[in-house]
Amino acid sequence: MKKLLSFFAIVICLKTAHAARVDTVDVPSARMNKEIKAVVISPEHTKATHVLYLLHGYSGKYxxxxxxxxxxxxLVDAYGFMVVCPDGGYDSWYWDTEQADYQYETFITRELLPYIERSYGVGSDRFNRGITGLSMGGHGALYLAFRHQDLFAFAGSTSGGVDIRPFPNNWNIKQRIGSYHDHPNAWNEHTVMGLIHLIQPGNLQLFIDCGTDDFFFDVNNRLHEQLTYHNIPHHYLTMPGKHDWNYWSRSIDFQMAFFNQCFQRTEATK
Incomplete structure (x- = not known):
């Protein structure tokens, strides 16, 4: 709790007079045979060594x-680490699926990371990388982090769709992995809630938040309860708010402060 309160204090006190550099890049994906856009936000006066991959939600874009x-x-300029916002497609949920143009797990983990690290000279160690996102992107961030703990040391989610199973007819999920009725195993294997067993003790630092009026509030509470039950340390924050940009424009302050603390601790141990 003290650690959580300390980065809350950072959020409250943060002020900056600088402007980060914002680039849009085209990242080649051999797996999907196309280029995929990403926004890269770099601090103006600091050479970034750490990167936060920040994912968008359903129907959104880079x-x-x-x-x-x-x-x-x-926030990027104040904290001094880079933020990369890749395009994850309209409804990919950041999975690899049987459809050739829905290979976003491979894109993020095997194509985007090397491209950013090669192009910008940032660190390539797992402790140099964090991943988070909103809604579909919150699910995607935890899904990728749980499955690729060799790549990410820090992960988060804001208003994440962390359990897809209560929503069998929503957001084109059944178009990606089949219907829940016919393919229950696929749904269990593609939902964050079904992957908690993959977390190795002490391997991931986690921060999860959700608005109390969000339609994903119940599944986030259940994720928090399951992580607690399995003795998996994590930070969990709830605030008034709905599933909208009014909430995410506030929650990003806490997300960024959390990852800054993670990256700063990494630097302190070198």
Whole structure:
């Protein structure tokens, strides 16, 4: 609790007078045979060594975060780490599926990370990487982090769809992995709630938040309860708010402060 309160204090006190650099890049995906756009936000006066991969939600795109939460650029400049917002497709849920143009797990983990690290000279160790996102992207961030603990040491989610099973007819999920009725095992294997057993003790630092009026509030509470039951340390924050940009424009402050603390601890141990 003290650690959580300490980064709350950082959020409250944070001020900046700088402007981060915002680039849009085309990242080649050999797996999907196309180029995929990403926004790269770099601190203006600091050479970044750490990167936070920040994922958008269902029906969104790569530019959502920088357009809808412009304070993000100020936070990047204040904290001194890079933020990368890749395009995850309209409804990919950041999975690899049987459809050739839905290979976003491979894109993020095997194509985007090397491209960013090669192009920007940032660190390539798991302790240099964090991943989080909103809604579909919150699910995607935890899904990828749980499955790729060799790549990520820090992960988060804001208003994440962390259990897809209560929503069998929503958000084109059954178009990606089949219907829940016919393919229950696929749904269990593609939902964050079904992957808790993959977390190795002490391997991931986690921060999860959700608004109390969000339609994903109940599944986030259940995830919190399951993580607690399995003795998996994590930070869990609830605040008033719905599933909208009013909430995410506030929650990004806490997300960024959490990852800053993670990266700062990494630097302190070197």
């Amino acid at each position: 530019s959502d975060w920088v357009r809808r939460a412009p304070r993000l650029a100020d």
